[in-house]
Amino acid sequence: MLSTASADFRRNEAHNRALVAAFREKQDKARHARPQRDLDRLASQGKLRPRERIEKLIDPGTPFLELSSLAANMAYGGESPSASSIVGIGVVSGRETIVRADDPSVKGGAWYPLTTKKIVRALDIAIENRLPVVHLCDSAGGFLPLQSQLFPDKYVGGRIFRNQSILSKMGVKQLSLVFGHCTAGGAYIPALSDYNVIVRGTGAVFLGGPPLVKAATGEESTVEELGGADMHTSVSGVCDYPAASEEEAILIGREIVAQWERPRKWDIQREAPEAPAYEPQELYGIIPDDIKKQFDMREVIARIVDGSRFHEYQPNYGTTLVCGFANIWGYKVGILANNGVLFNDSSLKGGHFIELCNQNNTPLVFLQNITGYMIGRDYERRGITKDGAKMIMAQSCSRVPKFTVMCNGSFGAGNYGMCGRAFDARFLFAWPNHQIGVMGGDQAANTLVEVKANQMRRAGEPIDAATLERVRTETLAAYQEQTSAYYSTSELWDDGLIDPIDTRNALAVAISASLNAPLGEAGYGVFRF
Amino acid sequence: MALHLKLAGSTHAIEIVRRKPTLLLRVDGRLHEIATPDAPDALAIDAAAFSFVRALEAESDRETAFVRHGGRTYEVGFVDPRAEIAAHDATHDEIHAPMPGAVVSVHKQPGETVARGETIVTIESMKLQTALAAQRDGIVQDVLRAAGETFEKDEALVRLAPAAEG
Numbered sequence: 001m002l003s004t005a006s007a008d009f010r011r012n013e014a015h016n017r018a019l020v021a022a023f024r025e026k027q028d029k030a031r032h033a034r035p036q037r038d039l040d041r042l043a044s045q046g047k048l049r050p051r052e053r054i055e056k057l058i059d060p061g062t063p064f065l066e067l068s069s070l071a072a073n074m075a076y077g078g079e080s081p082s083a084s085s086i087v088g089i090g091v092v093s094g095r096e097t098i099v100r101a102d103d104p105s106v107k108g109g110a111w112y113p114l115t116t117k118k119i120v121r122a123l124d125i126a127i128e129n130r131l132p133v134v135h136l137c138d139s140a141g142g143f144l145p146l147q148s149q150l151f152p153d154k155y156v157g158g159r160i161f162r163n164q165s166i167l168s169k170m171g172v173k174q175l176s177l178v179f180g181h182c183t184a185g186g187a188y189i190p191a192l193s194d195y196n197v198i199v200r201g202t203g204a205v206f207l208g209g210p211p212l213v214k215a216a217t218g219e220e221s222t223v224e225e226l227g228g229a230d231m232h233t234s235v236s237g238v239c240d241y242p243a244a245s246e247e248e249a250i251l252i253g254r255e256i257v258a259q260w261e262r263p264r265k266w267d268i269q270r271e272a273p274e275a276p277a278y279e280p281q282e283l284y285g286i287i288p289d290d291i292k293k294q295f296d297m298r299e300v301i302a303r304i305v306d307g308s309r310f311h312e313y314q315p316n317y318g319t320t321l322v323c324g325f326a327n328i329w330g331y332k333v334g335i336l337a338n339n340g341v342l343f344n345d346s347s348l349k350g351g352h353f354i355e356l357c358n359q360n361n362t363p364l365v366f367l368q369n370i371t372g373y374m375i376g377r378d379y380e381r382r383g384i385t386k387d388g389a390k391m392i393m394a395q396s397c398s399r400v401p402k403f404t405v406m407c408n409g410s411f412g413a414g415n416y417g418m419c420g421r422a423f424d425a426r427f428l429f430a431w432p433n434h435q436i437g438v439m440g441g442d443q444a445a446n447t448l449v450e451v452k453a454n455q456m457r458r459a460g461e462p463i464d465a466a467t468l469e470r471v472r473t474e475t476l477a478a479y480q481e482q483t484s485a486y487y488s489t490s491e492l493w494d495d496g497l498i499d500p501i502d503t504r505n506a507l508a509v510a511i512s513a514s515l516n517a518p519l520g521e522a523g524y525g526v527f528r529f
Numbered sequence: 530m531a532l533h534l535k536l537a538g539s540t541h542a543i544e545i546v547r548r549k550p551t552l553l554l555r556v557d558g559r560l561h562e563i564a565t566p567d568a569p570d571a572l573a574i575d576a577a578a579f580s581f582v583r584a585l586e587a588e589s590d591r592e593t594a595f596v597r598h599g600g601r602t603y604e605v606g607f608v609d610p611r612a613e614i615a616a617h618d619a620t621h622d623e624i625h626a627p628m629p630g631a632v633v634s635v636h637k638q639p640g641e642t643v644a645r646g647e648t649i650v651t652i653e654s655m656k657l658q659t660a661l662a663a664q665r666d667g668i669v670q671d672v673l674r675a676a677g678e679t680f681e682k683d684e685a686l687v688r689l690a691p692a693a694e695g
Contacts, residue, residue: 272549290658292653292656292657292658293657293658293660294657294658294659294660319627320627320628340627340628340657340659341628341654341655341657343628371655371656371657372655372656374628374629374655375655376629378682409656409657411656439656440656442656443656
């Protein structure tokens, strides 16, 4: 029973508006704050800033859903805003595409380890949703001091080129616009794109630039000779179209995309879109000012879905998991939202509802605020683990697209059942108040203090209260940092933080994008009954 | 499922027949066409103009809507279908623990009056604090667990004094 006039509502609202303001400020800084020196250098080369390139590329008046704008915000001493790479979904010549841009205003566009993680994720999104990709290339290559973290492992540098190849094989088109240098590994981005355009004078593609060639063979060469626009478009065939300027390259690029076949989307149930009857701004007063405080997720659903209409499934059973059907911008979805701990009955209800949505070809939306599956002797005896496992099985094997929003807490195995990062949600967004961890900070500190005290007892030492207090404060401090939404998004455990009131729009763009890929294969593994 | 609204003391069943191009409702078996003119807080029922006003009830956090028509004001209450379902299970004399846990704080003492929706105790379980609220207006008779005490799922935590009939 929510009242927008209550003291709780007003306190929450003040708290969350401050949180969102801080988020907006960080985001604005990551997007726009650059040393003047770097901006001057770009201008003197006649280059546009990466966001200007994107603006000119996408269709006028269409939205651009930026993903992971605060990636790497807590890494590398803040030297790599947005992980030096801009990724988002935009409409180019009428086609939904992934737009991915290097950021030459940061260390010459060098790739940090998290840059490669972000690009790999962008291409995974392209693969999962069959979205064409436009690469805006302008990068000095891998950030050499950290090469060990971005080169050898499976899901870093090399995976970018593997994903590019797989996309091409799937018939999902890629276009590269070469605005600056594509050196070493970076050279393969345009080379593995089905189409590419290169800007005369500033664009260059080569495995080794002039200094490296000189060091290796003693050969003296210029950038133009080694990898310039005219050489590649008339001699080597590495590039397709020369362009006289960045603006021309973008125009040619838009024309290329206009040639591509339009994808046939699968036939989701749709209604005419309708705004929620309840004001989305009221979400600020609903989200509590303390992660431990419970709130009714139906109030959130009412501010996200069309007409605030929610057909609730099993409203009187397993009530800690709210399940039901609704429309988001017209698209029919099945929503699972946490209203407390997952018990045996709520887990079974969740599993059953997921099966209903798969049977009905209805995408799933998970709204997470979960502290876990219920623990304790009674629940273990009733098989809470196998009931949770059924829900995880149904969810993992779903053939319909899944979308996850981290609305508050995400702790323990509840994260798994509710389609956490490991479970291939097509898109996963998080709110700035979100916290995530295998358990809460207090619980981890208490557990570790208990372990430490037991060690002391076993060693026959006296229990040293000061040491225990130190363990507690250190654990709490580490937890506070690592469970925060900023840490989570810094490490790319999500596809970006969003302002809660943008949830409806972000989900709509994500759902629309997901329809480009056909439904997966039906079937499940063995349910443990 | 029909919605239920309370108007001037009696309950009416309302069913949505269609939404487009205009809203068509079946109220107690009769069809009515609803239109929303551009004016704020106004609506037309079978072409007759109504205006409605929301107001806050003093003393509690509850919102009530009032409808004005023909110079008279009517109070309109929405009957929560979930509360209705719950009503079949209990008389709301007792508040039961939705999960095992511990009492964090007690907000109302025996003898105090509570309004529906007011928090009586806050419990914590599995890192989550839940405010347990009165399901109806009444007087607290007993708070069966003090702050810090633990309880099992479904245990009664609060008892309200029985409501007078009628």
